[in-house]
Amino acid sequence: MDTAIKFIAFDQLNSALDRISEQLDVWVPVASKDQKRVIQFAPYRPGMTLVLDHQTTLGPKQVVLPQVEALFRFDYRKSADEPSRQKVQLEDPHPPAPTLIFGARPCDVKGFLVLDQVFSAGPFVDGIYAARREQTLFATMVCGQQDSACFCSSVGSGPTDRTGSDLWITPIAAGYVVEALSDRAHPVMAWLQEAATELHVAAAGKVQEEAARQQVGNLAVDQCQQHFLQRFADTNYWQEVAGQCLSCGICTFVCPTCYCFSITDEMKDKHGERIRSWDSCMFFTYTLEASGHNPRPSRLERYRNRVGHKFSYFPEKYQGLIACCGCGRCIRNCPVSIDIRKAVQNLQGQNHACS
Amino acid sequence: MHAHNPYRPDLASIREVVQETANIKTLRVVFEDESVMHNFSFRPGQVAQLSVFGVGESTFVINSPPTRREYLQFSVMRVGEVTQRIHQLNAGDQVGVRAPLGNGFDYENMQGKDILFIGGGIGMAPLRTLLLFMLDKREDYGDIMVIYGARTPHDLCYQYEFDQWQKANVNLVLTVDNEFPGWKERVGFVPTVLSEESPSPHNRVAIVCGPPIMIKFVLFGLKEQGFEDSQIITTLERRMKCGVGICGRCNIGAKYVCVDGPVFSRQQLSEMVNEL
Amino acid sequence: MNSDLRSELHKKAEQAWPDLELLIGWQAGYDDLHTTPVFIRDSAEISKLIWNPWCTQNLAVYVAKHFAASSGKDDKKIGVCVKGCDSRSLIALLQENLVARERFYIIGMPCKGIVDLRKLHALSGAARILSVQVNAEQVALKSAAGVLHFPLDEVLMRKCRRCRYPNPLIHDVLVGDPLTPRTDAHEAYNDVAAIERLSLQERLAFWQGELDRCLRCYACRNACPLCVCQDRCIAETRDPKWLTQYMHLPEKFMFHFIHALHLAGRCTECGECERVCPMEIPVALIKEALNKITLELLDFEAGLDPQRVPPLLTFDAGETGI
Amino acid sequence: MRIGVFVCQCGTNIASTVETEAVAREALQHPDVVYATSYMYTCSEPGQQQIQRAIQEENLQGVVVAACSPRMHEPTFRRAVEKAGLNRFMFEMANIREHVSWISNDRQANTRKAAELVHMAVAKLRFNHPLSPSRVAINKRVLVIGGGVAGIQAALDCAEGGLEVVLVERQPSIGGKMAKLDKTFPTIDCSSCILGPKMVDVAQKENIRLYACSEVESVAGYIGNFSVQIRRKATCVDWNLCTGCGLCMEKCPAKKVPDHFNEDLGNTRAIGIPFPQAIPKKATIDKEHCRQFTRGKCGVCKKICPVGAIDYEMEDEFISEDFGAIIVATGFDLFDHSSYGEYGGGRFPDVISGLQYERILSASGPFGGHIQRPSDGRQPRNIVFIACVGSRDASVDRPYCSGVCCMYIAKQAILTRDHLPDSNCYVFYMDIRSPGKNYDEFVRRAQEEYGVNYIRGRVGKIYPKNNHLIVQGADTLLGAQVEVEADLVVLATGVEASAGARELAEKLRISYDQYGFYMESHPKLRPVETNTAGVYLAGVCQGPKDIPSSVAQGSAAAAKVQALFSRDTIETSPQVALVNERACVACGKCIQVCPFGAIQWKELRGGIQKAEVLPSVCQGCGLCNATCPPKAVQLQHCTDNQILAEIDVLCA
Amino acid sequence: MTQSHDNPAHKQALTIVGFLCNWCSYGGADTAGVCRFKQPTDLRIIRVPCTGRMDPLFIARSLILGADGVLVSGCHPKDCHYAVGNLYARRRLEVLKRMLPFMGIDGDRFRYTWVSASEGQRWQQVVTEFSEQIRSLGPNPGVTGKSAAAATA
Secondary structure: OOOOOEEEEHHHHHHHHHHHHHHOEEEEEEEOOOOOOOEEEEEOOOOOOEOOOOOOOOOOHHHHOOOEEEEEEEEEEEOOOOOOOEEEEEEOOOOOOOEEEEEEOHHHHHHHHHHHHHHHOOOOOOHHHHHHHHOEEEEEEOOOOOOOOOOHHHHOOOOOOOOOOOEEEEEOOOEEEEEEOOHHHHHHHHHOOOEOOHHHHHHHHHHHHHHHHOOOOOOOOOOHHHHHHHHOOOHHHHHHHHOOOOOOOHHHHHOOOOOOEEEEEEEEOOEEEEEEEEOOOOOHHHOOOOOOOOOOOOHHHHHHHHHHHHHHHHHHHOOOOOOOOOOOHHHHHOOOOOOHHHHHHOOOOOOOOOO | OOOOOOOOOEEEEEEEEEEEEOOEEEEEEEEOOHHHHHHOOOOOOOEEEEEEOOOEEEEEEOOOOOOOOOOEEEEEEOOOHHHHHHOOOOOOOEEEEEEEEOOOOOHHHHOOOEEEEEEEHHHHHHHHHHHHHHHHOHHHOOOEEEEEEEOOHHHOOOHHHHHHHHHOOEEEEEEEOOOOOOOOOEEOOHHHHHHHHOOOOOOEEEEEEOOHHHHHHHHHHHHHOOOOHHHEEEEOOOOOOOOOOOOOOOEEOOEEHHHHOOEEEHHHHHHOOOOO | OHHHHHHHHHHHHHHHHHHEEEEEEEEEOOOOOOEEEEEEOOHHHHHHOEOOOOOOOOOHHHHHHHHOOOOOHHHOEEEEEEEHHHHHHHHHHHHOOOOOHHHEEEEEEOOOOOEOHHHHHHHHOOOOEEEEEEEOOEEEEEEOOEEEEEEHHHHEOHHHHOOOOOOOOOOOEEOOOOOOOOHHHHOOOHHHHHHHOOOHHHHHHHHHHHHOOOOOOOHHHHOOOOOOOHHHOOOOOOOOOOOOOOOOHHHHHHHHHHHHHHOOOOOOOOOHHHHHOOOOOOOHHHHHHHHHHHHHHHOOOOOOOOOOOOHHHOOOOOOOOO | OOEEEEEEOOOOOOOOOOOHHHHHHHHOOOOOEEEEEEEOOOOOHHHHHHHHHHHHHOOOOEEEEEEOOHHHHHHHHHHHHHHOOOOOOOEEEEEOHHHHHOOOOOHHHHHHHHHHHHHHHHHHHOOOOOOOOEEEEOOOEEEEEOOOHHHHHHHHHHHHOOOEEEEEOOOOOOOOOHHHOOEEOOOOEEHHHHHHHHHHHHHHOOOEEEEOOEEEEEEEEEOOEEEEEEEEOOOOEOOOOOOOOOHHHHHOOOOOEEOHHHOOOOEEOOEEOOOOOOOOOOOEEOOOOOHHHHOOOOOHHHHHOOOOOEOOOOOOEEEEEEEOEEEEOOOEEEOOHHHOHHHOOOOOOOEEEHHHHHHHHOOOOOOOOOOOOOOOOOOOOEEEEEEEEOOOEHHHOEOOOOOOHHHHHHHHHHHHHHHOOOOEEEEEEOOOOOOOOOHHHHHHHHHHOOOOEEEEOOEEEEEEEOOEEEEEEEEOOOOEEEEEEEOEEEEEEOEEEOOOHHHHHHHHOOOEOOOOOEOOOEOOOEOOEOOOOOEEEOHHHHOOOOHHHHHHHHHHHHHHHHHHHOOOEEEEOOOOEEEOOOOOOOOOHHHHHOOOOOEEEEEOHHHOEEEEEOOOOOOOOOHHHHHOOOOOEEEOOOOHHHHHHHHHHHHO | OOOOOOOHHHOOOOOEEEEEEOOOHHHHHHHHHHOOOOOOOOEEEEEEOOHHHOOHHHHHHHHHOOOOEEEEEEOOOOOEOOEOHHHHHHHHHHHHHHHHHHHOOOHHHEEEEEOOOOOHHHHHHHHHHHHHHHHHHOOOOOOOOOOHHHOOO
């Protein structure tokens, strides 16, 4: 692999992104409000101020799996001579444009590795996701800002986890050192003008080392698949860990690995779309059947399913892969501070003794 | 199914609508693209997502057998938004169909065995496809008994076919919940009739489909009569959206009803997490 | 002082326990800055209860949604800890007959205010706050950058700085002594007035900017003690279909209109909707504006008098001016 | 759904300013519309046949007619589509005449508007469902509440029609206020002579059961099926035994009991029959004054009663009865003039109310029909009548006209002049309200024939002086101050809602106005109906009125009941609210707001509560629908989805 | 944006949604029609049984989606066909009217009024005045018009 390492000085960041965004759609983390900490990925526009020293409130999931997207369009057509006959025409969504996600964290990228299994591993392949995923590059940044909710190291990732990324960004005192991790990265590297000096590379190395030393989180997940199944019927346990759940959708909406969606039709006059939109397994309506029956009627079953899905069902289905990236967003944003680490950690053990 | 877009239905048109009961209609549909129709193959028990564009999709078993290919048949009970709209459709109207989805019945393992179908109300639909399939290959199977119950005689589907079933040597036991003027068949709930009939579990497979409360008591009854879990087959209802194992909601533990089901043996169910 | 109150809380909970089947309070969360509700079903767990300026959740949210319908074993009650603002939610639930007073044992917590974590983070500037200590009226915040000190008042939540009811208006027992309401709370609707001073276009732009971030995660709704529809919210139902699943601004406006109008004359300003919003949308302002309207128009404040009927659920044939 | 659209030209009424062909053409473009045409007169026989033919041929499932107002022809077209086999609710109308062609000549704008109205109707129709009315059986018994002249008339008319009637009266006797009147205007005929026979009829009709001394305790149910609990107050006399001989009354030692029937102008005993013509003619003990109760011993009546009817231990009794309809005729009370300080505030014994004067005039009254002053029994020479005491006076919250005072003052003045030809009568009045048949002539007779002095103006003050009452007032016609040295002042006290009217209204779930008078269903067109189906009004409880009007209303209410009971069942409109139980969160807000009590709790298995609409009670206003937060209550045929569909056509 | 008031054909079309109670105001509008009282043509009437049926959300939704004006009209207070429907309605509608401007929606785009079935002339006046008022306000931008402040960063 061509290992030419590039450098972007702080004051050159925007001009570098200006150049890249002429070629690709670029998504960058920006604060959506002054004084506030709500940081989201947004399509890059010249002059934007990036926020690269905080984890984003929402990961870049929406870039590949938008909160709402059309699965196809439909049109009812009427012919003038035979108005009682209306014919439907279907049209697939437009193919995606090449896209770069700039400034994501390793945990954010890890999320996509989970989604890839669901959407692309079969038996059915979601071509809409797959096409967009195919077109998306990740310029990921080494993570140096963990807080008390982070636990990426516990789920097989970490602040320096490069898996799934195409470019690797290391912030140093003067700017950003950028390395290519995949062949797909080369065109982007070519648009970066300044090569990194040895000093830059050495400084980056120190940042990497420092970050790599961080053990973020100490959750043990190796046995959780079985422990979960043993705990499944222990209502007291689930009452203990999720009794306070409000059944809102925050944890799922901010989660990089949550992908569940709803499909609905929206139509105006004779034209419409079948859309998918993020859904949440925390919602009552998610599993509500037409008959009125609901297999997961209360927040306890729903929270249990969420834990089970991430730490038991998913690894069972996908070769041990935990469907959690340890980003801590669900913990940090939970209105009642439910801690999924605690729910998983305490799965083992006899009685529902947890604290 | 469209390879790149598993959510995109094939267009089909309604050839005929049959009013089965006050709130159940049967639709007979054909794909508009002749090659799709020609190449379409499925197993009995597999399901389809039926769309009314602008309203949405809903899941129905294809209740015509794979052996009869002039149309696909769906029986639709009016319960919600989509089914309400489906009930307003007429012959000639267009619908979308995504099929086949799900696993279907393991009929290969039923060959040479006696078969017991136990159905309640609209639950007869998935049984019908397998029943007709077996009738079309009658020699492959032993005795066939059908216990079919509904609330009133007017709530029984496929009444117009009962004669044909019986002519094909099916032991058809019909029951309704309460006495009804002019009703000459059995009266009583399906589980009661089952215990009265008490079919032998020997070399027999029982296939059960109906409302949850009926299934619950039928399973209990079958157990009492000595049926093993592996001899009892049922189909699950679950809210489905994508139908292709992606959207997430129809899981029972690690299994997705839309791809791993909807047909499960009681054996399989007992190995899954208890969240029905 | 906090530890004194905590032991008083424990003592009073112990005393009440023989009559209780469940006690809802706060316990320590995953770090110093977070508390989480706890459901105590065994008196041995009473020691988990805490009381400090981080006890932010309004526990009245659980009252109608989870326990209103259930009848107690052996006539035992459900204990619930409430701050002044939380107690108003309970009263509002009583006003609408959504809960039965006799079913609950209310532990009142006179409250000097709850810390706004967002303000704390904004002041610290750091990604990670290592520890926090409150001494009297001072907050000491330790991060990688060092220790910073702020007056407690400066980091209190918006609702606390305009709090008129620090003492629970309804309770069976009080933990600590009643407090004197703050003197600067008379400008209760200052924040609303600030928006009202903007031009119409500016106001629209303001809300467009804020509501654009809405994810429709419905946390504001679910955290609301008075949002009784919950699983049946018309923001989600398809029949009737009030909203599409699109994430367009009209949808988001509409959802917040639904939430706010359903709370018109009912909202007790506990501020939970705003606190829980992961996108930091000031949704409580909408309800405050409605409260200002119902106060001016119909002379009504929710959650004060259990006997009064919320004004939009009744009428007055004689009223004039509308 | 297959929808047909029919655009009416209404001759040239619509076609002259709307391109009906273009409207039909555009309609054809909407989803589900398979047929659209324009026609000269859609409501005509051939027009209707065209719709019916199209329903058959095109297999239509829904029909839109764009024509005149649905208030005009909706029933016509509903019948037409029903004849062709469609449910009548699979029909919508777009009003393109009253709301379009007749209000603008702008052909282009009109055509666009008509097309949009059609589009809205189509959009709504796509959410229509077939609805069918249900029927409930009617219990053909009627309850009449109040035994004044209106109630008596209603009871008699119903009984005459063969209905079973229960008449409930709060007082020990029926007769009401009219029984206290001496004469009636404008004919000066004797009140008890015309009312008495009717009261006797009530007692004698076999199909009228009279509960005197009784009140309605609670009302449940709905039209056709009310269930009413009646409290029979303890009279301490067993009425089954009492013969009405009056011996007890003679012997009762408590002699200083204020005589309420005589408006407290005289005394009566603690046991007795209120007046000689009372129906039922049964004795009642006044516990407040009876020595057996006040002092714990006496027992004179018990000893004296020849049939042993006295029972001091008697307690209130509750009985339940079922009815199909209820007539409310609870009458009125007199305004209490003590709030007028300028008239003495009730302190001067010779300033009396109109009804007190009525008793004074009556031969069966406290003074045997001789006009004398209550204070000293002197015959008055100067008598002043003051009108509008507690009427047309916002300062005492009685801004309305009581309607009868002008007339009864005229009558009393005439009678006074008749009895005491030497007397002088003065009437202070604001305006004279005398719009009835022969009424104005009557007032003129008082003025012209009987020489009653009518002074237009208000009285500012009354004060006693030398055994007289000085009445100071203004004559606004002369613009001068007037002072009359009166011996007796009669205040024309106004009419106000009966005490307890509001409580009863709440039991009946009928509404009342701010003064407590019951609200009729429509002020012009449904004057005796209330908004609670099956509950009717008669007499002054609905608003001040005179005897003829009260009697007419009593008969009208009876006629309404007869009409209702002429069928065995009633069809209930299916345009009522319906609860989707799955969506109901049991917050009870619909129950709280329903003006008709049409929503109640229903308990499902496991003690789960849900709201339930009683379709026969629901009037279809949709208030519950607007109030229900999760929209679990939907007003059929005007559901959220239907309104939203119409909005979306315009806005989305 | 200038509009010619002289030639109606050149007037920009406005969308005014009317919610009229069946018993009074719908009849009033009929009466106005029967009397041939000329009115502007922008109003589209939706018939509801009673103003009590009006959830303020219907109005909010209309305005959010871009209706230029919303007019609600019912029976005069105390003349409600259902006795009290409009007494509830007027509270709810007034609260909405005062809330709209807080959210950046012009409260003048919404009006509620009471017109009886006999008041054809009054109806004409109400429609004319309200249509003129909406015309002077111009088209409703709705809530979709992205403004500078709405953009991220």
